[in-house]
Amino acid sequence: MAAAGPSDAEIIASVADDLPVGIWVARAPGGEFVYANKMFVEIAGMGPRTDAHVDNFAEPYGLYDRAGRLYPESRMPFVRALKERTTVEAEDIVMHRSDGSRVNLRAQARPILRDGVVTHVVVACFDISRQVAAEQARDDFISAASHELKTPIGALQIRAQSLLQMLQRGGSIGTEQLTQWAAHAERQVRRLVRLSEALLDVSRIRAGRVELKREPVDLAVLVRNLAGRLADDLPGVSPPLEVDAPEQLPGVGDPLRLEQVLINLLSNAAKYGQGRAIHLTLAASDGVARIVVRDHGIGIPAEEQQRIFQPFERTASAASYGGLGLGLWIVQEIVTRMEGNIGVTSEPGRGATFTVEIPWGP
Amino acid sequence: VSQKTILIVDDDEDFRMTYRDALELFGYRTLCAASGAEALELLRRQPVELILLDLMMPHMDGQQLHAILVADPALRNIPVVAVTAGDTRLDGATHLSKVAELGEVLEVVRRSCA
Numbered sequence: 001m002a003a004a005g006p007s008d009a010e011i012i013a014s015v016a017d018d019l020p021v022g023i024w025v026a027r028a029p030g031g032e033f034v035y036a037n038k039m040f041v042e043i044a045g046m047g048p049r050t051d052a053h054v055d056n057f058a059e060p061y062g063l064y065d066r067a068g069r070l071y072p073e074s075r076m077p078f079v080r081a082l083k084e085r086t087t088v089e090a091e092d093i094v095m096h097r098s099d100g101s102r103v104n105l106r107a108q109a110r111p112i113l114r115d116g117v118v119t120h121v122v123v124a125c126f127d128i129s130r131q132v133a134a135e136q137a138r139d140d141f142i143s144a145a146s147h148e149l150k151t152p153i154g155a156l157q158i159r160a161q162s163l164l165q166m167l168q169r170g171g172s173i174g175t176e177q178l179t180q181w182a183a184h185a186e187r188q189v190r191r192l193v194r195l196s197e198a199l200l201d202v203s204r205i206r207a208g209r210v211e212l213k214r215e216p217v218d219l220a221v222l223v224r225n226l227a228g229r230l231a232d233d234l235p236g237v238s239p240p241l242e243v244d245a246p247e248q249l250p251g252v253g254d255p256l257r258l259e260q261v262l263i264n265l266l267s268n269a270a271k272y273g274q275g276r277a278i279h280l281t282l283a284a285s286d287g288v289a290r291i292v293v294r295d296h297g298i299g300i301p302a303e304e305q306q307r308i309f310q311p312f313e314r315t316a317s318a319a320s321y322g323g324l325g326l327g328l329w330i331v332q333e334i335v336t337r338m339e340g341n342i343g344v345t346s347e348p349g350r351g352a353t354f355t356v357e358i359p360w361g362p
Numbered sequence: 363v364s365q366k367t368i369l370i371v372d373d374d375e376d377f378r379m380t381y382r383d384a385l386e387l388f389g390y391r392t393l394c395a396a397s398g399a400e401a402l403e404l405l406r407r408q409p410v411e412l413i414l415l416d417l418m419m420p421h422m423d424g425q426q427l428h429a430i431l432v433a434d435p436a437l438r439n440i441p442v443v444a445v446t447a448g449d450t451r452l453d454g455a456t457h458l459s460k461v462a463e464l465g466e467v468l469e470v471v472r473r474s475c476a
Contacts, residue, residue: 143448147418150447150460155380161464162384184379191376 022125028082028111028118030054043105043127045097054079062096063105078121081109085118091128104132141312144324148195152188159185198326202311205333212337213254219289219360220249223282226262239275241266245282249289251360257334264327265293265354271323273297273351289360296351305344331356366475367391367409371401371427372416372445377460381414381467388468398422402430405437411475414458417446428452441474 016023022040026033031054041047049060055073057063063071073079077088093105106128112120159181166173173181204210227243262280269278273295281292300308311329328342335342340358368390370381378394385392393410395401399422401413413431417424424444431437432454444452447460456474458467 147447151374151377154447154460154462155376157461158380158384158464158467162387165464166387181383184376184383188376 024048024123026078026121028120031078031082034120040125043103043125044095045099054082064094064096066092066094077107077109078123081111081121082118085111103127104129137312141324145199148324152191156185156188198324198330201330202326205330210333210337212257214252215255216250217253217255217258218248218250219258220245220247220282222255222258223262223280226259227280230266239270239273240277241280242277243280249282249284250362251289252362253338261331261334261356262291264331268327269293269295284360287359287361288357291356292353294351294353299348299350300344300346300352301348305346365389365391366411367393368412368414368471369393369395369401369404369410370414371395371398373397373419384464384467385471398427401427410440412471413440413442415442415444417444417450417452425452428455443470443474
């Protein structure tokens with residue numbers, strides 16, 4: 001038996017202090033402070049306020065609702081637990097700490113009863129800031145997705161209604177113009193298809209259901225074919241694209257997913273490339289294919305270069321460009337599934353270089 | 363009948379083309395600008411009766427361009443119709459949704475033209 005170290009009884013006596021949950025205990029009925037554990041102090045960023053009580057709690061602890069209003073004492077979980085003699089939960093408490101930082105709290109309060117009388121109340125609080133941030137990111141994503149859908153839908157609608165109106169008025173339209181209009185409408189449909197595919201990819205990736213086909217593919221041919229019809233696939237912009245690829249690069253892979261990786265990287269290069277030329281290089285050595293996409297656009301600050309691979313994330317400078325913030329995340333997921341890797345080097349204002357390496361061979 | 367000229371400012375080429383084609387079909391002249399800077403350059407060269415302005419654009423967004431227009435005595439009287447996909451609003455401008463129907467677009471344009 002180990003001689004040193006605390007006994008079980010000692011640990012149990014002090015366990016509340018070491019719980020990974022903020023614990024705060026007050027006396028009934030006034031709510032005077034009795035006890036706070038280490039985690040509570042850590043979450044609050046300050047020692048317990050002995051001056052806080054049922055009528056004055058939100059202010060000393062800096063507790064607000066999500067809209068930024070001081071949290072009413074009457075809705076405070078511990079106050080309700082005292083009055084209602086039941087366990088009470090509140091999820092939307094935001095603690096404004098004295099150092100200016102904010103913590104989202106989920107607080108649960110439970111009355112302690114002895115012989116049917118409430119003697120104390122115990123509050124457990126959890127820091128749910130990370131979940132709240134994830135919810136926020138998802139809300140932002142839904143709003144961005146709706147925004148992205150509106151441009152092609154709006155364009156299709158105006159196009160179709162223009163044509164109808166004109167025909168109803170007995171007007172006529174030349175074959176050349178009609179062809180242009182139809183091609184333009186088709187482009188909007190393709191934008192919508194790509195968007196819905198990207199949305200579907202989110203759930204596929206999250207559920208781990210991205211399945212890769214394995215079939216013979218010539219990566220060099222795939223790259224050149226793609227480069228040839230890229231203007232159709234990049235919405236809005238078609239900067240010069242310089243391709244450097246070998247004659248042949250046979251291997252085994254999923255051609256659609258490989259195209260998706262290339263299209264996502266190239267459309268980013270076009271989007272943030274300020275109209276300047278894009279370089280696409282394909283090379284292979286030692287059983288590894290290396291795809292390099294380089295642009296000369298706005299670039300990515302060093303501190304944001306890891307974040308861009310996270311879902312729903314966009315750099316501050318990219319925010320006004322529109323888009324879903326999914327492209328690089330999807331690329332990384334596909335490349336990882338291919339047992340490869342992706343990296344970026346960039347300097348703000350001097351463009352970005354994305355390098356994808358995947359095992360490749362016949 | 364003098365033809366009204368409308369400046370379409372949107373970074374999305376598909377959207378510019380759609381509005382250009384539709385407005386020209388219904389008798390308007392159009393100019394297109396892909397950015398706020400391009401729009402300013404065009405405006406300093408030729409008069410327009412209306413600006414259809416996308417609020418969300420990189421570099422200089424619609425709000426910033428609008429602020430420049432309002433501060434410029436030569437440009438401040440041109441009516442602006444803000445086209446928006448979200449909840450952003452522009453003081454003193456008429457608003458049009460990115461998914462507005464053609465009838466509404468034509469009505470707003472007709473009413474707003476200088």
